[in-house]
Amino acid sequence: MKRRTVHLVFGVMSLCCAGIALERGLRLQRTEGLNAEIAHIAAAAVAKDASPAPVSAPRELQLAQALALSKAGAHDAALKGYAALIQAGERDPIAQQALFNLGNMYLRQGMAQEAGALPLFELGKQRLRDLLRASPQDWDARYNLERALRLAPEDHEAFSAEQQPAHEQRRVRVPGFVAGDLP
Template sequence: MKRRTVHLVFGVLSLCCAGAALERGLRLRQTTGLNAEIARIADAPAGKDATGIPLRSARELQLAQALALSKAGNHDAALKGYAGLLQNGERDLIAQQALFNLGNMYLRQGLAQQTGAVPLFELGKQRLRDLLRAAPQDWDARYNLERALRLAPEEQEAFSAEQQQSVEQRRVRVPGFVAGDLP
């Protein structure tokens, strides 16, 4: 009786370990295929006539396609790819990476242009701020936002010294009090 119980427990544990090993093997196979497809996308020449990844494919492949299009200079198609990843409102790791890449794409476009770069810098800063709202621990986004703020500083008109009155020049009026009531 005792031997049968030990064998039964050993058999159940063996089946659990075999199931876990099978699940890990399938996940490894899927990840290897996904990595091979991403490498193919990155190595393929992505020109102006690049074919898009179907919308039903993995989000990782869509991100890789958008990144390849951005690196190739096809910013309009890359913008559509990034927008497709962000339109669901999800803030998973893929969406965070898409926001980061989109912000960097706008900043690179702004650096490449001689005139009219301010709107691109503003779009890049906004995308990086959106990312930092979702993931405040992202130090790469903080660094890029700081660089963007140095390239295109924010307007500080509301806080300028010329527009603010000094404290001594302000008059405070309190209803119910006459000017001579207070010492």
């Protein structure tokens, strides 16, 4: 009786270990396949008129395709790819990486242009701020935002003068009270 119980426990433990090993093997095979496809995307020359990866493709491949499009200079197609990743994910790591890459793409475009670069810097800073709201511990995004703020500083005086209401608008008037009643 005792021997049968020991063999039964050993059999159950062996089946559990085999199941875990099978699951890990399948996950490794899937990851190796994704890595091979990402390496193929990175090695292939991307044309400027290329389109982003289809939505049915794994999110990792969509991110790799959008990054390749961005590096090739097809910024409109890369923007579509990044936007699809950001909208589809609720701030998962791939959506956060897409936000980071999108912000960097805008900043690189702004640095490449001499005239009219300010809107691109503002878009890049906004994307990096969105990322930092979702993930405040992202030091790469903090660093890039600081660099963007040094390249295109914000004029706080202009904002504060416009946002402050006139002195008369701040005065509170309460019916039934005379101006000297309240301290």
